[in-house]
Amino acid sequence: MSAIRSIRLLALATLFCAPAAHAGDLKGDPERGKELFNTNACVTCHGVTKGDTSKVGPTLMGVLGRQAGTTKSLLGPSDGLKKYGVIWTPQTLDEFLADPNAKVPGTAMIGVLADPQQRADVIAYLSTLKE
Numbered sequence: 599m600s601a602i603r604s605i606r607l608l609a610l611a612t613l614f615c616a617p618a619a620h621a622g623d624l625k626g627d628p629e630r631g632k633e634l635f636n637t638n639a640c641v642t643c644h645g646v647t648k649g650d651t652s653k654v655g656p657t658l659m660g661v662l663g664r665q666a667g668t669t670k671s672l673l674g675p676s677d678g679l680k681k682y683g684v685i686w687t688p689q690t691l692d693e694f695l696a697d698p699n700a701k702v703p704g705t706a707m708i709g710v711l712a713d714p715q716q717r718a719d720v721i722a723y724l725s726t727l728k729e
Contacts, residue, residue, distance in 0.1 A: 623714070624718040625718065626718035626721055626722025626723075626725075627722060628722040628725070628726050629723075630719040630722075631719035631720040631721065631723025631724070632723045634711075634716055634719055634720050635720055638709065640709060643709075644656065644658045645658070645659070646658055651670045651671055652672070654671060654672050654706070655673070655674075655706070656670065656671040656674070657671075658724055659728075659729055660727060660728060661686050661724050661727065662686055662687065662688070662691075662725050663685060663686065665683060665684070665685055665686075666679045666680075666682045666684050666685075666686060666694075667679035667680035667681070673706050674706060676704055676705050676706050677704055678702045679702055681702075682702045691721050692717050692718075692721060694707075695710070695721075696710070696711065696714075697712075698710065
């Protein structure tokens with residue numbers, strides 16, 4: 599095997615073995631997160647006030663520390679989220695927001711935040727929404 603081919607294979611192996619970036623690895627900016635929340639259509643489906651059941655998705659007031667699938671909304675909670683049942687932490691939110699339907703099949707959540715920094719920012723904003 600040529601030296602160049604060996605280097606290419608090593609580089610490719612390194613790329614695939616490198617850990618994926620997670621929002622937990624990044625410092626989130628709550629102000630930027632609020633802006634993203636309001637411009638990425640999150641606000642279309644989710645309220646941010648206590649007890650708001652007037653939206654398609656649940657209110658995100660106090661979401662950190664809450665069990666998934668326990669908050670009422672116009673559509674749910676979905677059976678998928680009820681079964682998922684994790685406690686929402688920055689890590690579980692990061693995993694979910696990266697690809698909701700892959701993480702929880704059957705969820706009504708259609709939004710995806712593929713960018714780890716955007717997820718970190720939105721999660722930082724959500725952490726300010728305390729009951």
